[in-house]
Structure formats: structure tokens, C-alpha cells
Amino acid sequence: MDEIRRVIIIGAGQAGGETAQRLRQGGFTGEITLIGEEPHAPYQRPPLSKQYLSGELPMERVLLRPPEVYTHENIAWLKSTRAVWIDRTNRRVRLEGGRELSYDALVLATGARPRKLPLAGADLAGVHVLRTAGDVDAMRAAFVPGAKLVVVGAGYIGLEVTAVARKLGLDVTVVESAVRPLARVTSPEMAGFFLDEHTSKGVRFVLGGQCALIKGVDRVRGVGLDDGQEVAADIVIAGIGVTPDVALAQHSGLTIGNGIVTDRQCRTSDPAIFAIGDCASRPMVHYDNRVERLESVHNAIEGAKIAAATILGQAPPAEETPWFWSDQYDLKLQIAGLFGGYDHTVLRGSMADRAFAMFYYKGERLIAVDAINKPAEFLGTKMLIAKGLSIAPDILADASRPMKELVAEAQKTASQKT
């Protein structure tokens, strides 16, 4: 690539914001333009369904950095602005309204869009999705004690919102089309634990429940299921997943698979264009280079680090084990690794204690952990996977020996072999 003097970043979420910051921290003195559709400076999305919804964290503490930092660091942050076209031949980006900007390197951090309920009545007042701070602001007034909330979709966002709503005294029903919550993201055992946990907090679940329509005149009144049941609702929140925002990339002819396809350097099929965060997929080095699209803070930050380093002509950092967390009630779930393709599990500790870890194996290889209030098991496993090490299931099942000791032993054994 020729000398890079102008970088354009499309998408001012955590991935886009971190890229701009890391370019400046890495000594980049050229132009940086950060284009975001939202009115807010780059902010963290994880608190939206947790402390921001509950009112514990104000927006200024959700922002990654104060807005004036972008001026200080000479980053041209264009807020409430949409990019509508990429001209790859002339390396230009067109903005809504017609203005065009030139780039030497372009970073696509366009994120993902929440799926809307494909139902009659989905446009009624009181029906929401949760992706942006604006989405939360729009629903917050309805979060009053005694209000009837129907959450459609029992994924992490749906369950986090459920936990906040119960703490605030709302009456919550979760409608999930699968036979268990968290069906796509964890094992049946963990799903059972979360189901029991929420049920004990007074949450009603309709599992295997298909929504047929949203009822109401001006405002939502209830959710009709395909078996004829109606669940009363003052507010409905759909947490049924997201679709990667690949429109710009697709129109400009970049290779699309599950999101925008990139290599380990986060480069798309056009070497001048990078794609990072929720909108992109890349080879997972700890998982035989299987191509995955991860929706996580870890992935957003890692993509930003890799793209910034590559643009700066520096070696990218070593990839971390993928990780994720979810807070529900007083439970902290921490996930390290990717559990897809596991063939057996090992439980360490007891679910009844509400502090345990579920380890996932593929053959003899430890590939992931779901840790509940067990940070050592999470961090220990994260370290092991990054080093390509495993601990035998029978050893991990013995909760009497501290995780720290087991990890140290595994590392020692590995170093003796080399």
C-alpha cells in the first residue's frame, strides 16, 4: 500500500472509536475521519441492557471518552452522519447529502442492526428493540413498577433486560421460540440454570412460543401467540438477534459471507479496506482458523488494535482467546473461548452454590468455559486456550484444588515437554 495519510472510519461504535484512538496513540499524524450515524461520541454498548437501562450509569459514564477528546486529538468526528457509497476505484466515500471524502485506508466498523419483529403490529408504540442508547432512552419511561413487559427472545440481551426489569418491579414474561433460553449460545445445562434463576425471581417463560401478532390500537396491549394465547403487555422488547450491517460493503463488491469477510489482519477483499467488530468475520487463530463473526467487546477492541497496527505498518498484537460477559441479578457470567462443536462438558463446583464453571471439550481439547461468579476459572481458561493447553476433565472436576494451581501445573508440564 502507498503511504497512508487519510484514514476514514465508517461507524463510531466501540470498534470505530477505538481504531481512531489507537491510530493517534500509535503516532499516526495524518487525517482521521470518524463517521457515525448516532448523535453520541463512541460509547460502550454492554451497559445499555444493564446499568444504563437501570439508571445506575449516566450517558457521560457510558461514553468511552469525553466528546472534546476528538477535537484535541484532531479526529474529525462527523456525528449523525451516514455514509451512502464507497467508490473503491477512486478511494472515495460519499456521505448523505453528496459530500465526498478521499481515503488511503478505509475501516468499516458498521456494526449490526437489531432484527425487528416480522409481525403485524410491530410498529405500535411501546414495541422496542435494544441496540443504541436512543433505544433505551425511548423505553425507559415505561419501566415503572407493575408495568407488564414481554421480552421476545431469551438471548443474553433479553435476559439482561429481564433481570433489570424484575429489579425495578416490572412483571415480565419471556417468549422464546426455542425449547430453552440461550439456545444458540450455551449448553442445555447452562440454559437450565438460567431458566431456574429467572423463574425463581418471578419471571414467566413461554418456551417454544411463536409470536403471531402484536395487539393494540395506538399502543401495544398484548402479544398474540400462534396457539391463540394472548400475553398482556404495556411494553414489548424484541431481543431476537442482529443482522451485520454489510450494505455499503456489499454495494461496493466486497466479499460477504457471515458479515464482511476479512483475513487475520482484518483486511477485506480490497487491501485498502478493513472491516472490524460486529459487521465482520475473520479466522479464529485459536480454533484452527475457523471463520467466525463475533458480537463482543473483545472482538471490537481486538479488531481496532489489529486494523490500527496494520495501517501504522506495525505488527498486530497476538489475538486473545475470545471472551464475553453477562450480568444478571447478582450473577456474573464470564465466557472464555468458543463452545461450538463441543462433545462433552465438565462441571466444576455446584450450580446450587451459584458459583461454578462449566467447561467444554472437543475430544481431549478444552475449548471454552462458562463461569458463574468464578473469575479464576474464566481467566485461567482464557490463558490456557490462548496457549493451546488443556487440563484433563477429571482434574478440573475436583473443585478442592484452586484453579490457579491447576493452571500453573498445566503450564509447567507444557514447558517441560518443549
Next chain:
Amino acid sequence: MAKITYIEASGKEHVIDAPNGQTVMEAAVKHAVPGIDADCGGACACATCHVYVDPDWLGKTGEPGSMEQSMLDFANDVETNSRLSCQIKVSDALDGLVVRLPKSQH
């Protein structure tokens, strides 16, 4: 409000006025102090905001909680004065606090 001094592993100092109610981590991140990554934004989920509290201040910052202690067990180059800065709340009592940063958070 508390004046906090962050000292990078290289010795470079950053003096920051941190508002009460925020955490020692947040003040550093908002002023782009290099050496505190805070990937999870303060949810005590990642152990990338590790700092060494100046020994004179240990009485004021208090002891790590049990979750925090478990996380610290896996941080790099942990010492007896290690803390996760997302777990230290800023108050007037911490005016003058000095923390040192490890060589790496990862």
C-alpha cells in the same frame, strides 16, 4: 474531587483531577492514560485495569473484594499492592493518590 497521579511503567507521570463517584479506572481511560486498557469498561469482567497502589495509600483504598482478588490472581506481575482500578471509587479521601501501572495488561 481527587488529584490522582498515574505513573506509567516507563516512569511517565499523568496527574488527573478525578470527579467523586467515578472510579480510578474511568478517570484514567477518559484522559487516555496509556497502560490501563479496561476492556470491559469497569464491569470487573476482564482484569485489564490492574494498578499498583502506592503503599502509603493502601489504608485509604481498602482491600480487594473476593471476585477482584480471584481476577488479580491471573493478572500479570501481581504484587501485594495490586488492585483493579475499576473497583476503587474516587472520593475526597483519595486526593493525592498515587498509582503505578504494570508493563502490560495483557
